[in-house]
Amino acid sequence: MPAKPLTDFSRLCIHTITHKPWSLKETVSAFAREGVPGITVWRDAVKDMTHADAGKLIRDNGLEIVSYCRGGFFPAKTESERAAAIADNEKCIDEAAAIGAPLIVLVVGAVPGIPLPEARQQIADGIRAVLPRAKDKGVKLAIEPLHPMYAAERSAVNSMKQANDMCEAINDDHVGIAVDVYHLWWDDMLKTEIERCAALDKLFAFHICDWRSPTEDFLLDRGLMGEGVINIREIRSWVEATGYKGYNEVEIFSNRWWKEDQNKFLDQIKEAYLQYS
Template identity: 50%
Template sequence: MRDLARHPELLSINTATVRERWRLDEAIDGIARAGIRGIAPWRDQVAAIGLERAARMIRDAGLTVTGHCRGGMFPAGDAAQRRRIAEDNRRAVDEAAALGAQCLVLVVGGLPEGSRDLPGARAQVKDGIAELLPYAQDAGIPLAIEPLHPMYAADRSCVNTLGQANDLCAELGAGTGVAVDVYHVWWDPRIEAEIARAGEAGRLLALHVCDWLVPTRDMLLDRGMMGDGVADIRRLRGLAEAAGYDGMIEVEIFSAGNWWRRPPEEVLAVCAERFASVC
């Protein structure tokens, strides 16, 4: 397993971690000043400063774009909405290509409004990715399916285990892979086998880290800094690396009550320290 204390260049920051205090241009500058070499921007942040400017600033700062957040949200209540979603996902692919992103992260979406048809939503996810895939392949952008914790099945993602994500990739084929986020999969009793399965197929596209707090006070906005919770981050990273993952490791923390309130420079310094000592 890689010694992260000796390889700080492997750290990437998902800009959600500092989004409440910094615009994207400020985050690019701040991350580069901190000596961090990777970044993963969000689409709304890119739009706020303009795609061309964002791409130029990231290139000039010498940062690697470990992922673009996010595409997906495929399930819809009618055909017109599905067409709008498909168009938006193609724009997300275009943005990822312009930014030089290593992948487009897919948060696939949950139940359409008023629906209780979870199998139907999952079928729409498969169909939506299948429709997007040729466009992404032409652009050279891998699609990274990110399974989310089951508490998000209704509203954010009906793909809730790495096994489900692996099954989708196996059906859809080349150009698809998985983003493994410790926050969402640390609890999964099949995680060892499914990480190995993803690695064997060459599907491990991204590795995201933060921690699971006890208690977790908000389903979305109370993620922990690495080392502050109960997830065995180092074990999961070891599983990923044993399965062939050799990419950067992305810190993604949504923390309305704690880390978003702190000066971003402090947050980045703690991220770097915990990356070296905990991850």
């Protein structure tokens, strides 16, 4: 069955980081005005107000908070740094609960000099350590496998298979996965592992953007949907074929786009969402 285009914005969510030049207030007003129903709030977006007030602002404008972004970065070389990471993740869970987000996205972390298998163990241990707080607050946690180019310093989990394996090992209904096409599009096991993820009931979130060719910056050169090579619509069809009914979250870090007028950029996101997602 060929993948079908999206025809409305009912499942569009945009991450605050996508419109980094805007304050949270500006972002919320624009989304409300332009009919973007979902928002994923980055931690640094909540400034000069409490998390409770930020949550109220968002809901008063008719928007739904899809997730809070982000926790993680569990591995560290010393016991005390690992304890600090756990404490910070507990704080992140409290913030998510206060703002009213049902889910935290985890960039799980990696540290140069810590072998990947050891880092993965520390990640699983860290997630287990914060799980009681997450369950107590009713906040779920989504492991986001990152592209292998981030394996040295951002994430020791670099494929859906690894994320599925880790979820199976942790085996708790509050721990699942955020699937991001940017990180995973190249993997020939992606479709199978998306199906496995959904069968485990772990498919918690779906992020979209595009991979530019050439990419000019390791972090801040993501493309708008259609600007790159990713088979976004096909991957979305795999996700939806599993029964996923959640949001399609637009998460673009881009020095290029951040320089543009953000109202125009939002128009282009909406256009690209229908045309290429």
